[in-house]
Amino acid sequence: xxxxxxxxxxxxxxxxxxxxxxxxxxxxxxxxxxxxxxxxxxxxxxxxxxxxxxxxxxxxxxxxxxxxxxxxxxxxxxxxxxxxxxxxxxxxxxxxxxxxxxxxxxxxxxxxxxxxxxxxxxxxxxxxxxxxxxxxxxxxxxxxxxxxxxxxxxxxxxxxxxxxxxxxxxxxxxxxxxxxxxxxxxxxxxxxxxxxxxxxxxxxxxxxxxxxxxxxxxxxxxxxxxxxxxxxxxxxxxxxxxxxxxxxxxxxxxxxxxxxxxxxxxxxxxxxxxxxxxxxx
Numbered sequence: 001x002x003x004x005x006x007x008x009x010x011x012x013x014x015x016x017x018x019x020x021x022x023x024x025x026x027x028x029x030x031x032x033x034x035x036x037x038x039x040x041x042x043x044x045x046x047x048x049x050x051x052x053x054x055x056x057x058x059x060x061x062x063x064x065x066x067x068x069x070x071x072x073x074x075x076x077x078x079x080x081x082x083x084x085x086x087x088x089x090x091x092x093x094x095x096x097x098x099x100x101x102x103x104x105x106x107x108x109x110x111x112x113x114x115x116x117x118x119x120x121x122x123x124x125x126x127x128x129x130x131x132x133x134x135x136x137x138x139x140x141x142x143x144x145x146x147x148x149x150x151x152x153x154x155x156x157x158x159x160x161x162x163x164x165x166x167x168x169x170x171x172x173x174x175x176x177x178x179x180x181x182x183x184x185x186x187x188x189x190x191x192x193x194x195x196x197x198x199x200x201x202x203x204x205x206x207x208x209x210x211x212x213x214x215x216x217x218x219x220x221x222x223x224x225x226x227x228x229x230x231x232x233x234x235x236x237x238x239x240x241x242x243x244x245x246x247x248x249x250x251x252x253x254x255x256x257x258x259x260x261x262x263x264x265x266x267x268x269x270x271x272x273x274x275x276x277x278x279x280x281x
Contacts, residue, residue, distance in 0.1 A: 001242050001243060001275045001279065002242055002243070002244065002245060004245075005241055005242060005245070005269075006019065006245040007019060007266070009203060009245065009246060009248055011056075011084065011125075011126060011156060011177050011178060011203050011248075012126075012155070012156040012175070012177035013177075013201070015084045015125055015126065015155075015156065016082070017055050017056035017084050017248065018053055018054065018055055018056065018266075019241060019245075019247070019248050019249060019266070020054070020237070020241075020248075020249045020251070020262070020263060020265065020266050021054055021055070021056030021057060021058060021248060021249065021250045022046075022049045022054045022056070022057050022058070022250060022251070022252065022259070023057075023058045023059075023207070023250035023251060023252030024046070024057055024058065024059040024063065024068045024071070024072060024252065025058075025059070025060070025063045025068060025252050026252040026253055026254050027042040027045065027046070027063075027067070027068055027071055027252075027254055028063050028064045028067045028068055028071075029064075029067070029096075030096060031095070031096025031097040032062075032063055032064070032096070032097065033064065033093070033095065033096035033097070034064065034067065034096075035064075035067055036067075036071075036254060038254075039071075041254065041255075041256075042071055042075075042254060043071060043074060043075040044256060045253065045254060045255070045256055045259055046071065046072060046075035046076055047075055047076070048256050048259055048260075049259060050076065050080060050083070052259065052260065052263045053263070054263075055080070055082045055083050055084060056083075056084045056085075056086065056248065056250070057072060057083065057084070057085050057086070057250075058086050058087075058088075058180075058205065058250040059072060059085065059086070059087045059088070060087055060088035060089070060091070060130060061087060061088070061089055061111045061114055061115050061118070062088070062089075062091040062092070062093050062099065062130065064093075065093045066114070066118060069087060069115055069118040069119050070118050072085065072119065073118060073119050073120045077119075077120050079121075084125045084126065085119060085121070085124070085125055085126075086124075086125060086126035086127070086128060086158070086178070087115045087119065087124055087126075087127060087128070088127070088128040088129070088130040088160060088180075089107075089108050089111035089112055089115065089127065089129070089130060090102065090103040090107075090108060090111070090129050090130035090131050090133065090141075091130045091131060092107070101130070101131040101132075101133040101134070101135070102133060102135075102136075103129060103130075103131065103132060103133035103136050103141040104133065104135075104136050104140070104141075105140060105141070105143075105144035108129075108141065108144050108145070108148075109144070109148075112124070112127065112148055112153060112154070113153075115127075116153065122152075123152055123153060123154065123155055124153065124154050124155065125155050125156065126155070126156050126157075126158055126177070126178060127145070127148070127153075127154040127156070127157055127158070128157070128158035128159060128160050128178060128180055129141065129145065129157075129158070129159050129160060130160050131160060131161055132159075132161075132162060132166060138166070138169060138170075139169075139173075142169070142170050142172075142173035142174070143173060145157050145173070145174060146173045146174045149174060156175075156177040156178070157170075157174050157175070157176065157177065158176060158177055158178030158179060158180060158203070158205075159176055159178070159179050159180070160179070160180040160181065160207075161180070161181055161182065162179060162181070162193070163190075163192075163193060164192060164193055164196045167179060167193070167196065167202075176202055177202060177203060178202060178203040178204075178205055178248075179193060179197050179202055179203070179204055179205070180205040180206075180207055181193055181194075181204070181205075181206065181207070182206070182207055182208050183204070183206035183207075183208075183209070183240075184206060184208060184209050184210060184211040184214075184215060184236065184240070185211075185215060185218075185221070185236050185239045185240070185278055185281055186211055186214060186215055186218060186281045187208070187211045187214075194243075194244060194247075197246055198244050198246050201246070202246065203246055203247075203248050204244065204246050204247050204248070205247075205248045205249075205250055206240060206247065206249065206250075207250070209236065209237060209240055209249055209250075209251055210233055210236055210237070210251070215232055215233070215236045216232055218232070218281060220277050220278060220280075220281060221235050221236060221278070224270070224274050224277065224278070228268060228270075228274075230264075230268055231261060233251075233261065233262070233265075234261060234262070234264060234265045234268050235268065235270070235274075235278075237249055237251060237262060237265035238265045238266075238268040238269075238270055239270065239275070239278050241265065241266065242270055242275060249262075249265070251265075
């Protein structure tokens with residue numbers, strides 16, 4: 001585990017962000033489908049995130065679909081100068097909780113152009129491939145992303161839910177600056193990917209950093225949270241910040257209260273005993 005916890009990370013070497021950002025998936029309707037039940041609250045959460053120091057927001061054209069990106073622009077445009085918005089493409093939506101990969105160049109072009117329009121920007125700071133599509137040769141997908149970057153539509157490119165071999169394949173086409181895989185204190189399937197990213201200066205962005213709430217079942221987390229006068233969610237997020245300095249957190253919520261709680265994770269310092277206990281999970 002780390003002896004010094006860095007507060008910031010430079011995505012691609014030049015996009016300097018705080019290591020706790022905001023994931024905008026949960027701002028949409030139930031099943032990540034349609035408009036939020038309380039749009040005013042969703043807009044307030046985004047504004048509050050900026051007020052609390054967030055300067056990295058993660059979204060995707062498939063969240064809603066389209067809704068998350070539209071809310072971000074409505075709440076925050078014109079954007080603060082230091083705000084980095086990362087979005088993703090490569091999934092189709094046909095209903096609540098239904099996700100179908102489509103990483104064909106045709107679909108990605110439509111998705112990318114749509115994201116540019118909805119976010120009201122000329123270039124996406126960080127564009128991440130939502131999934132490698134088994135129906136499409138990966139080389140075709142990567143070639144499209146490389147071309148879109150050359151055209152100036154994308155500044156930096158990342159991947160999601162990939163293994164080391166797939167990252168290396170993509171690196172034959174462009175520099176991979178971020179990887180977004182499922183990872184949490186109690187789910188470390190992608191440990192080797194985290195290590196590869198750490199060794200190569202690639203941002204590692206855990207999705208489901210609380211393992212869809214499964215961390216609440218951990219006795220160790222409860223004990224540490226009680227000893228630290230914090231919540232188990234704060235302990236789980238703090239562990240990720242302690243794990244590696246290339247980890248960027250994007251906990252999502254539609255509640256200002258939960259947002260404020262999540263942000264406090266950055267100031268929660270775990271001692272060696274805490275970290276050793278958590279490492280065994």
